[in-house]
Every structure is written in C-alpha cells, then in structure tokens.
Amino acid sequence: MITHLRGKLIEKNQSSLIIDCNGVGYSLHISSYTYSSLSEEEGKEISIYTYLFIKENQHVLYGFFERIERKIFSHLISVNGIGPSSAITILSSLTPHEIEESISREDIEVFNHVKGIGRKTAQRIIIELKDKISIIPSNIPKKVKNVNFFDKTPTFIKKEALSALIVLGFSPKESKKVLEEILDKNPEFTVENLIKESLKKL
Structure with missing residues (x-):
C-alpha cells in the first residue's frame, strides 16, 4: 500500500497532480480542497498523503493534503x-x-x-x-479544525501546531519559539492543548 509520496511537483490542476519521485512520475486524483491547500509551485518538493484504490484491473492513486x-x-x-x-x-x-x-x-x-x-x-x-467519525473539539479556531489531534508523536504535534498558528497569521519564528517553550514544560500536551496554550502567549 502506498501511504504517502514525497517528490517534485511536476503538474497541478483542480482535479489532479503529478509528482516526480526519484525519476518516477505518479499521477494522483485530488479534491479541490487539496488543490487550494497546496501552496507549492510546480518544480518545488511536496509531501502528500495517498490512498491506492484497487478494484479488479483498476489501480487509481488519490492524493490528500491532510x-x-x-x-x-x-x-x-x-x-x-x-x-x-x-x-x-x-x-x-x-x-x-x-x-x-x-x-x-x-x-x-x-x-x-x-x-x-x-x-x-x-x-x-x-x-x-455517525459512529465512525470523530468530531474535533469546537473550541479550537475554525481555521485549524482540520488538524489531526490524535497523533501522539512529539515531532508531529509540534509540526501540526506550528502549521495551524501560521494559518492563523502568526510569525513562524515567534510561533516556533513559543511552541518549544510550552513543550519543554508540558511534553505531554496534545496538538489541541498546544494550540490553545500558544494562543494565550502570542
């Protein structure tokens, strides 16, 4: 199963994109949401989550920003x-x-x-x-509600929180500094906790 790809963005449009990974070009079907979320220009390196759909003789790769x-x-x-x-x-x-x-x-x-x-x-x-979908807490600002709050890896938590703060308009440098200070004192924090605490300090 192909779960993600990292490579050079060759082509991008509203419904698909092509990524060059070590000389191999992958064509992925994408949603308008992923298209609008990808800010990288053609020729830049990107990382994207994938889902390989297999049915009989059909193998189709789908790409997702998150x-x-x-x-x-x-x-x-x-x-x-x-x-x-x-x-x-x-x-x-x-x-x-x-x-x-x-x-x-x-x-x-x-x-x-x-x-x-x-x-x-x-x-x-x-x-x-209705019994499968987990709802993200409603007290998080709307712009960051698409963040995955359930990954417990410290590196991932810091990265996701930083991305959310940048989306909200905060300086990457200042946000990173605040996040590191909070995590040093509260290493057990989830992404949700980290974002909420950071908003108090920025």
Whole structure:
C-alpha cells in the first residue's frame, strides 16, 4: 500500500497532480480542497498523503493534503453507493470539518446539495458513518479544525501546531519559539492543548 509520496511537483490542476519521485512520475486524483491547500509551485518538493484504490484491473492513486481528509475519504467509500469519484466530489464541496460536523448533526441537507448525491445516499452517509467519525473539539479556531489531534508523536504535534498558528497569521519564528517553550514544560500536551496554550502567549 502506498501511504504517502514525497517528490517534485511536476503538474497541478483542480482535479489532479503529478509528482516526480526519484525519476518516477505518479499521477494522483485530488479534491479541490487539496488543490487550494497546496501552496507549492510546480518544480518545488511536496509531501502528500495517498490512498491506492484497487478494484479488479483498476489501480487509481488519490492524493490528500491532510491525513484527516484521507481518513474521511476512506470512510466515505465504505458507504454503500459511494465510490472514489463521489467521495472526491464531496471533499471538493465540503471541508473535512464540515463533513464531520454535518454527520454529527445528522444534517442530510448539506450532503443533499452536493452534486450527484441524492437524499437516500445522504441518509446512508449519516447512518453508516455517525459512529465512525470523530468530531474535533469546537473550541479550537475554525481555521485549524482540520488538524489531526490524535497523533501522539512529539515531532508531529509540534509540526501540526506550528502549521495551524501560521494559518492563523502568526510569525513562524515567534510561533516556533513559543511552541518549544510550552513543550519543554508540558511534553505531554496534545496538538489541541498546544494550540490553545500558544494562543494565550502570542
């Protein structure tokens, strides 16, 4: 299973991208969410999470900017009647957090407004996924709700918190300094705790 790729971005558009990894070009299908989240220009190195969809003679690689998006994609294609194309359409219409919130609230209308998703399919999404989707705490600023709060690796926690603070407009240098100070005193902090504490000091 190919879980992620790191290489040079050769081409990028709204629905796909090509990455050169040591001379091998990989074509990945992506959502509009991933497209808009990737700020790197062509020719720059990127790292992207992947999902290899295999069905009979079909092998299709999908790319995701964040692990949470890949996780939701995996959940969506487990729903009866939802294939990879429909899952990508949903992820292009709604952010990962909006999908989680809509499932939690059992809001059928949100999914019903996605192109190609009828009311019955929307109902199946909610029924089949409401016990699988974990909702990110609501007291975290909206811009950082797509951060994966469940990885416990210190390096990952610091990296995710730093990315979130930069998205919120804080200086990378100052944010990094504050994060290191907090982690030195509180090494057990999760990403959520780290972001909340950092916001008090920045």
